[in-house]
Every structure is written in structure tokens, then in C-alpha cells.
Amino acid sequence: MSLTWDELELVQPLAAKVLKNSILRNRVAHAYLFEGERGLNKKEVSLLFAKSLFCLDLINNINPCEQCSNCKRINSSSHPDVHLLEPEGLSIKKEQIKNLQQEFSKSGVESKKKLYMIVHSDKMTTNAANSLLKFLEEPNVQTTAILITEQIQQILPTILSRCQVVSFKPLSLDFLQERLLKDGISPTIAPLLAHLTNDPYEAMELYQDEWFAQARKIVLKLYEVLKKGSLFAMVELQEDWYNHFKEKSQIDQGLDLLLFIYKDLLTLQIGRDKQLTYPDQRTQFEGDMLQFSPLNLAEKMSLILEAKRKLQGNMNPQLLMEQLVLKLQGGSTFV
Missing domain, CATH: 1.20.272 (Zinc Finger, Delta Prime; domain 3)
Known part of the structure; x- marks a missing residue:
């Protein structure tokens, strides 16, 4: 089930406010950096953000309909103008960024907009990071990049300076425990899992x-x-x-x-x-x-x-x- 803005506002009110305002006021940045520990749904938020930008039938100017072709293709990772980049092995290689750079240079297939998500962006090699920096310095007007990291200190300062940083805060223990109980985790085990991980999905895996x-x-x-x-x-x-x-x-x-x-x-x-x-x-x-x-x-x-x-x-x-x-x-x- 896809993440919604209402759900995001409950768990990450500040991040939700920043991102919703940028869409509603038509002030979407060229590059965002989503930072915070593992388990805070940063990748899911980037997909929600993408759907709100590309949806053909927005509800209240912000909520993706989840029914149009764009929403469905983003959910299935098949939209031609929305790209997701993740490490190959232990790192993100220069070749991956060069291929992405080629996509950046093209206009959108179906509109002028393009969006890129780079998961674990802290795992870029030095050459890859330098290549990314080059086209972050000269962004296409209709292009948005979302970098995602759990280790913001590993990101080059020159890249950081070109991104709008959106911080995701750890879920409170009480909130997380309630979430785990609603997910069907035993009251005996839920408190322990809430201390071990901030990720409800990882908690469920451990429980099972x-x-x-x-x-x-x-x-x-x-x-x-x-x-x-x-x-x-x-x-x-x-x-x-x-x-x-x-x-x-x-x-x-x-x-x-x-x-x-x-x-x-x-x-x-x-x-x-x-x-x-x-x-x-x-x-x-x-x-x-x-x-x-x-x-x-x-x-x-x-x-x-x-x-x-x-x-x-x-x-x-x-x-x-x-x-x-x-x-x-x-x-x-x-x-």
C-alpha cells in the first residue's frame, strides 16, 4: 500500500510541510537530500513526491490519485521520466552516474519534467560523486533530483550545498510501539522491537x-x-x-x-x-x-x-x- 501525505504528516510533520509547500507553491527545488536513519520511509516519500509531481488527476492539488497511468507506472518503476538509482554491489559507480547524466541531458519523454532518485547516495565513489556534482551545478529547469542517505556526513560538502536538505526524525518509541501493535505484533515483543529498530517493516521481519x-x-x-x-x-x-x-x-x-x-x-x-x-x-x-x-x-x-x-x-x-x-x-x- 502506497504512503500518503496524511500518513507522512503524522510521522514526519516537518518533512511533510517542506515538501508539500514546495509542490503547492510551485517552488520545487532542483535537488533535495533526504537524510535520516534507516527505516524512515525516505524512498517511499520520494515516490510519493514523484507521483504528486506527475499525477494526471491530483486530489486537492497535492494527493496523487493512484489510478492514472503515471501513478501506476511510478508504482511499478516503469515511468520513462522517473528514474531510481541504487548501488551496484557496495557502491554507486561513475558509469551509473554517467548513464544518469545522459538521461538528464534529454527532455522528458512525455512532458518536460524528469525526476531522479539516488538511494544510498553516500555510497557513491569519489569519481561518481564528482560526476554528479557537475550536473547538479547546471540543472535542467524541469529536472528534480532526490538524494537519499542514512549517512549525511559522508556526502561531499559541495553536493550538500546544492541540495535542499530534508531531515527525517526517528519515530518516537510510543508511536512505533502503537504501530507495531496495530500490525499484529505481540505486546510482549513490541517494546523490544521498538528499541531495536525504527523500521516497522524490519520489526515485522524480526518478529516472524x-x-x-x-x-x-x-x-x-x-x-x-x-x-x-x-x-x-x-x-x-x-x-x-x-x-x-x-x-x-x-x-x-x-x-x-x-x-x-x-x-x-x-x-x-x-x-x-x-x-x-x-x-x-x-x-x-x-x-x-x-x-x-x-x-x-x-x-x-x-x-x-x-x-x-x-x-x-x-x-x-x-x-x-x-x-x-x-x-x-x-x-x-x-x-
């Missing part, structure tokens, strides 16, 4: 993934055995953790799941019990929280964050987990 369900169980079990002693925790690492968390991204997610347990304990201590990421563990955590001081819980969370940093620094994952387990267990300070 048996690997993730098992990961949650293993992390909760590791937490339980940590209370018994480091030897029990080492055995748990050997029996379950190493077999399940193999890729770096999986280990990183496992560390997040562990971090949220200690965050919940601290949350309960300060009386914010409605913000639990593991609501089904409330009774257990309420008993456990009395065993730790707030300072000790903060220290444990810092240890896990440190482990996440070391993981990105290519430390041996097995050694990293063994060291973390020893530090977490040895650092327990009972009140």
Missing part, C-alpha cells in the same frame, strides 16, 4: 524470524546463569551462544538484547515500569532489581556498550564474550 525468537530466549538464559556464577555462564556460551550468534551483526544484536535486560532493571528501580522492553519478565526483574545498586547496573550497561565497540573493532568474538561474562559476573555489587 525464528532465529530472533531463539536469540531472545538464549539471552534471557545467559542473564539467569550469570546470577549463578561465571562458570555457569561460560558453559552457556559454549552450549548456546556461540552456536546461535555467529555473524558480527548477530552478536551485536545479542549484546543489545542483553543490554536491555539491565536497562529494564534500572527502569524498574527509578519507577518507570511502563517502559519495559521485556514486559513478560516484570515479576522476575522486580525481584532481581533489589540485588543491584543503580550504579552497579549502570556499570554493567557500560561494560556491554564497551563490548559492542570492541566488536566493531574486530576483536575476537569468543574472547570478547568470555571477557564480558567475567566482568559482568565479577562486578555484581549487592546492596
Whole structure:
């Protein structure tokens, strides 16, 4: 189902206002840069923007009808004057930009308007970025470019200066949780998923993934055995953790799941019990929280964050987990 302006105004009011005004006032910029973290529907917004520019039967001068030939072709990626460019492999190559540049030089097939979307524009090679810069400097009057990025700091300043930056803000936890519940995600899991990702679609994928369900169980079990002693925790690492968390991204997610347990304990201590990421563990955590001081819980969370940093620094994952387990267990300070 296509994104609508009304939906966008609910989740990204500022971005919606900027883009709607540019269309309604006939002040569409030559180039926009949509920036913000993953999962904020930036690509879908660029398609909505394109349909509002090309629709043959606009509703209230802004809403695409979704029924005309232009709307249908944009939805199916087959409109001759609307082009989408994405990385080939790990990067966007100079040749891709040159081909796009050739399209820029032509007039529109069906009208004078043309629109280009470049997804992951931060992944352009230096040569590709320099090629793009050349025709951003001399834009065709009827041509609009939309660059999309999650890493605005990777965009050349010279390109940035030629774009109108539209920032997409992370969804609030409350809004995202409500969205996940409406999508049919269990109230037990929705808070955890809302902390792990800002992308409702990725949240649904995780919810339906048996690997993730098992990961949650293993992390909760590791937490339980940590209370018994480091030897029990080492055995748990050997029996379950190493077999399940193999890729770096999986280990990183496992560390997040562990971090949220200690965050919940601290949350309960300060009386914010409605913000639990593991609501089904409330009774257990309420008993456990009395065993730790707030300072000790903060220290444990810092240890896990440190482990996440070391993981990105290519430390041996097995050694990293063994060291973390020893530090977490040895650092327990009972009140």
C-alpha cells in the first residue's frame, strides 16, 4: 500500500510541510537530500513526491490519485521520466552516474519534467560523486533530483550545498510501539522491537524470524546463569551462544538484547515500569532489581556498550564474550 501525505504528516510533520509547500507553491527545488536513519520511509516519500509531481488527476492539488497511468507506472518503476538509482554491489559507480547524466541531458519523454532518485547516495565513489556534482551545478529547469542517505556526513560538502536538505526524525518509541501493535505484533515483543529498530517493516521481519525468537530466549538464559556464577555462564556460551550468534551483526544484536535486560532493571528501580522492553519478565526483574545498586547496573550497561565497540573493532568474538561474562559476573555489587 502506497504512503500518503496524511500518513507522512503524522510521522514526519516537518518533512511533510517542506515538501508539500514546495509542490503547492510551485517552488520545487532542483535537488533535495533526504537524510535520516534507516527505516524512515525516505524512498517511499520520494515516490510519493514523484507521483504528486506527475499525477494526471491530483486530489486537492497535492494527493496523487493512484489510478492514472503515471501513478501506476511510478508504482511499478516503469515511468520513462522517473528514474531510481541504487548501488551496484557496495557502491554507486561513475558509469551509473554517467548513464544518469545522459538521461538528464534529454527532455522528458512525455512532458518536460524528469525526476531522479539516488538511494544510498553516500555510497557513491569519489569519481561518481564528482560526476554528479557537475550536473547538479547546471540543472535542467524541469529536472528534480532526490538524494537519499542514512549517512549525511559522508556526502561531499559541495553536493550538500546544492541540495535542499530534508531531515527525517526517528519515530518516537510510543508511536512505533502503537504501530507495531496495530500490525499484529505481540505486546510482549513490541517494546523490544521498538528499541531495536525504527523500521516497522524490519520489526515485522524480526518478529516472524525464528532465529530472533531463539536469540531472545538464549539471552534471557545467559542473564539467569550469570546470577549463578561465571562458570555457569561460560558453559552457556559454549552450549548456546556461540552456536546461535555467529555473524558480527548477530552478536551485536545479542549484546543489545542483553543490554536491555539491565536497562529494564534500572527502569524498574527509578519507577518507570511502563517502559519495559521485556514486559513478560516484570515479576522476575522486580525481584532481581533489589540485588543491584543503580550504579552497579549502570556499570554493567557500560561494560556491554564497551563490548559492542570492541566488536566493531574486530576483536575476537569468543574472547570478547568470555571477557564480558567475567566482568559482568565479577562486578555484581549487592546492596
